[in-house]
Amino acid sequence: MTSQSGKMIFIVDDDKDLLATMTDFLEFEGFTVESSATAEKALKRLDSLKPDLIILDISMPGMGGVGFLREMAGNQDIEKIPVLVFTARANMQGFFENLEVSGFLAKPCSQADMLKCIEAIIGKEEVIEETDAGTTHRAGGRRRILLAEDDGGARQRLGECLKGIGFDVIEVMSGPEIVERTIVEQPDALLLKLVLANMNGDAAVRLLSELPATRGIPVVLYDDTGSNPRNWDSLGGARRKFVRASEPDVLLEAVNAVIGAGR
Numbered sequence: 001m002t003s004q005s006g007k008m009i010f011i012v013d014d015d016k017d018l019l020a021t022m023t024d025f026l027e028f029e030g031f032t033v034e035s036s037a038t039a040e041k042a043l044k045r046l047d048s049l050k051p052d053l054i055i056l057d058i059s060m061p062g063m064g065g066v067g068f069l070r071e072m073a074g075n076q077d078i079e080k081i082p083v084l085v086f087t088a089r090a091n092m093q094g095f096f097e098n099l100e101v102s103g104f105l106a107k108p109c110s111q112a113d114m115l116k117c118i119e120a121i122i123g124k125e126e127v128i129e130e131t132d133a134g135t136t137h138r139a140g141g142r143r144r145i146l147l148a149e150d151d152g153g154a155r156q157r158l159g160e161c162l163k164g165i166g167f168d169v170i171e172v173m174s175g176p177e178i179v180e181r182t183i184v185e186q187p188d189a190l191l192l193k194l195v196l197a198n199m200n201g202d203a204a205v206r207l208l209s210e211l212p213a214t215r216g217i218p219v220v221l222y223d224d225t226g227s228n229p230r231n232w233d234s235l236g237g238a239r240r241k242f243v244r245a246s247e248p249d250v251l252l253e254a255v256n257a258v259i260g261a262g263r
Contacts (some may be wrong), residue, residue: 007122011035012068014088025111026118038202039068046104046198046252051078052122055104058087073100082212094183102212103183106176112213120186121213124253145255146170146185148178148192148201158191161248162255165238175199179207182214189259191251194223194242202229209235218258222251 009026013019014037023033034049036042040062042054058065065085072079082102102121105114145162150153150173159169166207168184172178176198182190182204190208192201201221208214218239224246232242238261243254 008032008051009053009055010049011055012039013057030130039063043071051081054081054083056083056085058085084117084121106180116184117118142166142168144187145189145191146166146182146187146197148172160247161252175204178204182208187254189218192219193257194227194229205235220254220258222246
């Protein structure tokens with residue numbers, strides 16, 4: 001059980017069974033929980049509620065989750081409240097176009113993953129008030145890196161090299177997994193192959209760059225086939241690096257460079 005005394009979560013979802021389950025779980029974890037079954041009612045309740053986080057279902061009758069987000073964006077009294085979106089990950093890119101959200105989780109998800117994501121978002125919002133986004137580091141322990149590579153042999157070689165220089169490695173094989181695991185795990189850096197299943201590495205970086213909880217994480221994107229990332233310059237800076245190579249020594253040097261740039 002976590003210590004979350006005083007933190008309020010507002011759940012907006014039309015699934016009554018899910019509402020009951022989530023409410024019981026989050027109250028057990030120490031949160032104050034309020035809920036609404038429609039986006040329209042939720043907006044009215046925000047006239048008086050001041051939650052620390054909104055957990056939002058996308059597929060609801062009426063204006064739905066997307067309409068709710070657009071209404072929030074036009075209201076200065078509530079537009080800064082962090083929102084965690086529940087959505088099917090296969091469709092997630094369309095939901096986030098021009099909409100400000102703090103994170104997403106694919107339905108269904110485990111209670112452990114939900115709690116990690118909530119704590120990451122609420123914790124990040126508290127840190128941002130005192131320091132620039134992306135400048136914090138995990139206290140103690142080993143650094144963690146998310147490695148996205150769909151070739152098993154290459155993934156194993158890179159993973160062993162990363163572990164050899166002190167990283168704990170989170171391994172994934174597709175673009176949607178990059179986004180989902182980054183939000184939940186909050187790694188210290190990302191090492192991503194450009195061309196991946198369902199969503200390329202550069203598309204995943206663009207999506208993560210729109211989320212306050214993940215936009216500051218250093219990224220190395222790599223490719224040795226001649227492909228180019230889309231609009232990479234707009235995501236650039238010292239903490240974003242594209243490498244035209246796949247050799248472990250070259251990639252490890254790039255990882256150290258982007259991590260060092262944030263210090």
